[in-house]
Structure formats: structure tokens, C-alpha cells
Amino acid sequence: MSLQITYGNPKHEMEADALVVFVTEAGLSEENAQAAGGLHPQLDAAVRQLRERGLYHGKPEELYTLPTVGLLPTPFVVCVGLAAEPDADGLRSAAAAVARGVRSLKARHIRLLLPEWLLTGGAGCEPQAAAQAMSEGLILGLHSREAIRREGKEADALESAAFVPQSGQEALGLAAAWEAGLRRGTIFADGVCYARELTNRPGNLLTPEQLAEEAEQLAAELELECEVLDEWSAAEQGMGGLLGVGQGSAHPPRMIVLHYQGAPDDKTVWGWVGKGITFDTGGISLKKAAGMEEMISDMGGAAAVLGAMRIVGKLRPAINIVAVVPTAENMPSDRALKPGDVITTMSGRTVEVVNTDAEGRLVLADGLTTAIQRGATQLVDVATLTGAVMVALGDVATGAVSNHPGLMETVRQAGERSGEPIWELPSYPVYRRQLDSDAADMKNVGGRLAGTITGGLFIGTFAEELPWVHLDIGGTAWLSKGRGWEGKGATGAMTRTLAELASPSR
Template sequence: MMKFQFTYGTAGSGEADAAVKLITREELKEQGGAVWIHPQVDAELRRLYAKGLFKGERGQKEAVATLGLHPGAQALFVGYGGVTADELREAGAAAAKALRRLKARSAQVLLPSGVLSGNADCSTERAAQSFAEGLMLGWYERPKRKREHDKEAEQLDVRFVPEAQAGGGDAAGARWEAGMKRGELFAEGALFARDLTNMPGNELIPEGLAEYAEEIGHRYGFDVEIIDEFTAIDMGMGGLIGVGKGSAHPPRMIVLHYEGAPDSEDVWGVIGKGITFDTGGISLKRADGMEEMIGDMGGAAAVLGAMRIIGELKPKINVLAVIAAAENMPSDRALKPGDVIVTMSGRTVEVVNTDAEGRLVLADALTTAIRRGATRLIDIATLTGAVEVALGNVATGAVTNDELLLQEVIRAGRTSGERIWPFPSYPEYRKQLDSDAADLKNSGGRHGGTITGGLFIGAFAENLPWVHLDIAGTSWLRAARGWESKGATGVMVRTLAELLSSR
């Protein structure tokens, strides 16, 4: 595992393994322009540009050996299009991938004046946060279980150095340092969620997920409730028990209480789906790709990652985090299609597909949050394959009963570089969940599957403001992309943290 040490300033900015220069196409087009690293090193980059081998496009990178002409062995040029959070986050990720390939353990990042001073759309703090996030998130690769374990964690020392013409003085430096530290916190929360989601199913079971939550709670002083299967039965959690009873590993309902505004009655309820492995149950999934179902607790990981950030920043709000953890397995005890269960809310559900299990445990999780005082609700879940059909792996799908709350979430996602796309929730979709045997059934069929899956959960929101985020397409990638890693991406950690901490 790599540790990052970020510093800012010119003092002691001597030799490093690599000097990182952010560069735009406009700079490359200039004839005989300013010196970037060293005239001869710069000349090599201009030669590559003239031949069309380096265009300074977003995320493009080129390493040039300095051959002793500049402190450090490599000059690393990274293309970016302008001072926006997404551009800088992607530039940071591109730099990280190149530094990793070069086996660098120290780097100087030269800050152009436009980046250091920020602008109306991207402040200095936001620029620093985004670039730091990009470096840390872009460096990450899924850890391998090896016969020979790696030695102690290595460290990458990154020093941000203003270029000679960069202005702003101490004030700009202070703003950069503040944003840099915030970016480090946000990235650490997302990396925690990635590591948790990437864990094999034989290592992470519902009880283990509860232990991770307890550790976070104890570290930051949250009140923690771990509701075991016996208490869950007593409390009438038919959805959680129904899904979990097919496994040898019993389910858990996990609750973290953060009280940052004790005089306020406003309580944010953030709810995560924590299916630590999903076979589909009796409605068994296909074998191809089932190994990726270790990631079916990506929503729970996002909630825990965000709560780590909340614990560090301590915003003046109240947050109730609820995670429904279970393992969905086929056995002689498992739920069967056609079974009718009674949820914690008292609503009855006809189970027509045991692979639509996430919404069953989330039904009880919403009721748990509401009974503990939540006044607005956001649930995060790898809920449906249908969202990937509709949006691919590019955007998270959203369903809501409150447009204002949804727009707040979308704005936070835009700031974090995590796209969210709303689906309609017309009454006709809700009618697809009507059941002849119970209050509702747990699947409305193939048509509009993302919407009906979300509306099933919304039926348990008790008319409170509620947003459902379906991350089934965005929480797991089969190839790395920008600052998003192959495997678990930790999506929605930073969006949740941005939403809650900036209030």
C-alpha cells in the first residue's frame, strides 16, 4: 500500500525523482515560449508535439529523461485543458500512473499561476483538492493476495511548488494547503471503500462488515448499534432475515449515529446495501461474472467511506448511517420464489425473484433509519443490472420522490466528478409492483427495472424526502478509467461526503 505525503512551498524543493509539469495545448503551440523545465528538455517535448506524438490532450502524459540537466531523473509532462476540478483530477491521476510506472518515490508538481490562483468555477482550494484526489485515486490498484506479502508500505512524497510566475503569495499557499488536506481525506475515504469492496467473499461476511463499522465508530466516537439475527427477528426485520437465512453467515443491521448538531431535529439518513456476496439465491445467477458479486456491498462501502470523512471533518449536522448486511445464498433454508414475507414496516412482500434481494434488506434499513429519527433519506445500492443497460458504467442512476433533494445530490456529484442521472418515477411504474398475494412484489419485471427497483425501496420511505442511487454500473469497472480503478471504484463516497460536509 502506498502512503502519500503532500507538502507545499519552495523551501527545500531540491531534487526529486520527477518534476511534473502541467501543460496545455496552447502552451505547446507557442513558438520559442517560456522555459518549462530546461531548454533542452523542453525542446524534446516540442519535437514530440511537432510530430503529433504528444498533443497535450486531457490526461495525456509524456516522460522525458533530464540527463542531468535538471534535478531529478525525469520530467513528466501532463496535458490538461483548463482549471476545472475534473481536468485537474484527471491530470493528477495521469501523473500518478506515470509516476508509478517510473517507480518514483518523490515528485515536484509545478503549479502554474492559473491553477494556483483558481477561478470562479474552480477555487484554489477546489483545485488543490481535485489534484490531490487524482494523484491518490489514480495510483491505486487492487491489492493482490500473494504467497509472499509486501514489505512495509512505501511512501510517495509530493511537493507542490509554485512556478516562478505564479502569484497569490502566502494567501494562495494557505488555500492550496487547505484544499490539499481535504483532498487527501476524501481520497482516503474512497480508497477505504475500494479496499472493502475488493475483499473476497470468504474474507468479508456480514459479521466482518459490522466489525469494520464498529472500528470506524470507535475511532470517531460514533454511537454504534449492531443488530444481530436474533434481535432482527424480534424487531420484525423480515426482509433482512429472509435474505440472510439461506447462508451459514447470519445477517447484521448496522447503525452509526453521528451527532454534530445536537440542537437540530434534522437528521440525514444514509443507507447502504451490504450484500457481501450475491449468488442470486434460489433464482441463481449465471456463472459468468458471478465472482464480481463480491462487490454487491459497494453501497455499504460508500457509506462507511463517507462516514470516515465525516468523522474527520466533524460538520455541524446529524447523520444516521444504516447498513443492511447479508449474504444471499441458495440452501434448504433460503427464500423461495412465491414466498410472502413481512417487513419491519409491516408491509408484506411477495418474493417473485430471490435475486432482487437488495431491495428487501434496504426496506428494513429505511424503516430502521426512520424509527431512529432520520428526516431525509439517501440509499446507495448496487441494485439492478438494468441501470447498466440504460447508462453503461458512466453514470449512476437516481430515483426520487423529492426533486430538490435530488438536485442537491446531483450538485455534490458534479463537484466530485461523479455523474448522476435521474430516472422518472411515474405512477405507472409503481403499478408494476402490485401483487395478488401481498402489499407489493419485489420485482416489476424487465421493463423499467431500475425505476421499479428504486420505487420498491421508496415505498418504505414513509413520504420523507428520499433519493435512491443505483451504482450497479459505476461501482465496479473491468478496466481502469482516469482516476477510477479496475475493480471497485469507491463511487459515491466523495459525493456523499461533499453533500454532507459542505452544508
């Protein structure tokens, strides 16, 4: 789908499948309000009558579609409610509502009419940020899981969307900001859609080897350096966590490393590590059958890292990144890791495996060590690590554990700009003591209490005291019901947050 901002008299450029106008509750209450954008007096009157009858109020994200019955060249006008002074989240949500509305109309070409108060951004939202938010909301709101069917996939209905300032030529001064925002928003949304599609892919079509091939293709497309360590190379480097988790599967594990160097003279190197369990049965500590099909999402952290690298590869910011994806399939078999086994990780630390379903932290341990050995100076790991995080935060916020307040605040602010809320959990030393083991340096589970925190602190042990943030997307990576710009299934959570870290918006 192409996005653009165009100029001219919107009344003379209405040959589209739908025109979108933005309204506010306060605006609709005004006498003689141009409720349908002033496109036609009869349409304005129709919307005012809807309000008087209590059928439409113009509340944020509230939609109403009016057939134009020949009054305009376009067949429909879609009214979308907005807050009087919308922030980026409000604009992103409104654009996602537009996506839902025009999808139901099977519209291929739409025009979104921007009143002056919206064109300039809104409260605390500059024009470029407004354009980025709206393009993200529109593209992500349209995206849905691609089903594998005999008849193939239907082409997305919407082909183009033009943002048209209602002030016409007077808005030319904002053209550069809007064009930059639309471009950036399109790139960000593309990275999220890529992450969603990877996460939604069935486990039989995305094994560790296939995920490694996907990363190699991504690297080739974006001119990134890529290395893939197979099971023999992993054994040579002592990756006992990765190999232990993967040993029960017929599909061997892989350690994927992508390198991006945008600032050769800068000694700061981000280490992004994404959990890549392509399917998680729980291993010998087998999960319940009900809902296990959703465990294709256990590589949501890997997808977020790869999606963010897709964005970085297109924007080319002045930053250095080592992106690491430890990927394995956690299966029960006669070769599988057993509760009570002791493994030696790449760092040399030994781990008593209390529960084989706490496997993500084992592969991430080797992932952090890999990132550090390749020069990372500050670390962020992203993982569908625990179900416990949903008990605390539901599917709304991502849980975080960190050893560095400054880095934690930087990551939190990036999430806030992206509309992806992050909530830091405490990391008191007493929680770490829950991981003490009689059989090894540590055990991989600290008990039922504070499971998200102890899981995060297990990973943090392997940060070797470098600045580190752990992001638990166990609740936010997958939705059983769509909302806003996040569809049912994979959400691509933390893709845009990571990209914001690499290329902060202004």
C-alpha cells in the same frame, strides 16, 4: 503518502525522483514556449521538437516523460497535458494521469510545478477546490486492488508529493487555500480507498459478521456511536426482509447502525442506507456462473456509506447522520427464501418474493425503516440494485429515483462537485403499479421493463413519504477496466458524493 505545498525557487529544489510540469496545447504552439516548465533550455527545446514531429501535443491527460540526462538533479521530467481553463474534473483527471506516469517510474518523491494560471484554480474552480481535486486524483489514481499473495503486498512506491508554485514567494497568499484543499482532498480520497478495499475483499473474508466488526472498529476509531443488531434482535424487531434474505446462509445477517451528531440543536437528520449483501449468488433464483465472482461487489452501497462516515468522522461537520447498513449473504440452501414466499417487513408491509435475486431491495426496506425509527428526516440509499441500470447508463453515471425534486437536486449537485454524475429516472405512478401483487401488499419485482425504476420505487415505498433519493450504483460501483482516477474493480462510487452532502465544498 504525504501531500504538501511548498515555496521557494523551484529550480533550486529539484532533488526528487521526478518533476511534473503541466502544459497546454496552446502553450506548446507558442514560439519559444517554455515547454518543460522553463527548467532547462534543452529540455524546453526537446518538448517543442516532439510537438513539431507530432509525437506530443499536450492534450488533456497526455503524458510524456523526458530523461534529464544530468541536465537537472532529478532524473525525469514528466509533462502532463491540461485544458487551458481546467475545471475540477480536468484537474482530477490530470492528477490521476500523473499517478500513472510516476508509478511506471517507481518514483518515491515527486514535485508538481504549478504555473500561476493553475495555482489560482482555473475556470470556475477556486484554489481550494483545485487543490482538493488534484490531491484526490493523485491518491485515487495511485490506488489499486490489494492482492492476497504469498509474498505479501509491495509497498506503494510514491511516498511524498510536493506542489511547488513556480511563482515562488508571490504565491504565499494562496497557501491557506491550498493547504485546506490538500487536507480535504486527502481525507476524501482516504474514504474512497477505504470503501474500495472493503468492496474488493473476497466474500469468505467479509461475511455480515465481519462487516459489522469492521463498522465497530471504524466507530471506535472516529468516536461514533455504533449499534449492531444480530439475527435474534432483528427477529424481535420484525426485520423480515433482512432475515428472509439471510436465512439461506450459514453466516447470519446483521443490521448495522452508526450515529453521528454534529448539530444537536438541529432537527434535520440524514438517513444514509447502504446495501450490504456481502455475496450474492441470487439465492434459489441462481445467477449464471460466469462473472459471479464479481458479486463480492454487492455491498458497494454499504462500503460507500461507511467510507463517507469515515470522512465525516474526520471532518466533524455540523450535521446529524444515521447511517444504516443492512448486511446479509444471499445463498441457496434448504432454508433459503423461495420464489412465491410471502414475508413481512419491519414496516408491517407484506412482500411476495417473485425472484430471490431481487434481494437488495428487501434488506433496504428494513434499512429505511430502521433509519426512520432512529430519527432520520430525509433519506438517501445507495445500492448495487440492478443490472438494468447499465443498459440505460452504462458504467458512467449512477441512476437515481426520488420522491422529492429539491433533495434530488441537492444530491445531483453534490455528485457534480465530486465528479460522480447522477441521472434521475422518472417515477411516474404507473411504474409503481407494476409492483402490485395478488398475494401480498406488493411484490419485489415488477417485470423486465423499467427494472431500475420499479426497483427504486419498491424501496421508496418504505420512505414513508419522507424526502428520499435512491442511487443505483449497479453500473458504477465496479469496473472491468480502469479509467482516470477509478481503478479496475471497486470504485467507491458515491462515497465522495455522500461526503459532499455532509460537508459541502465552497
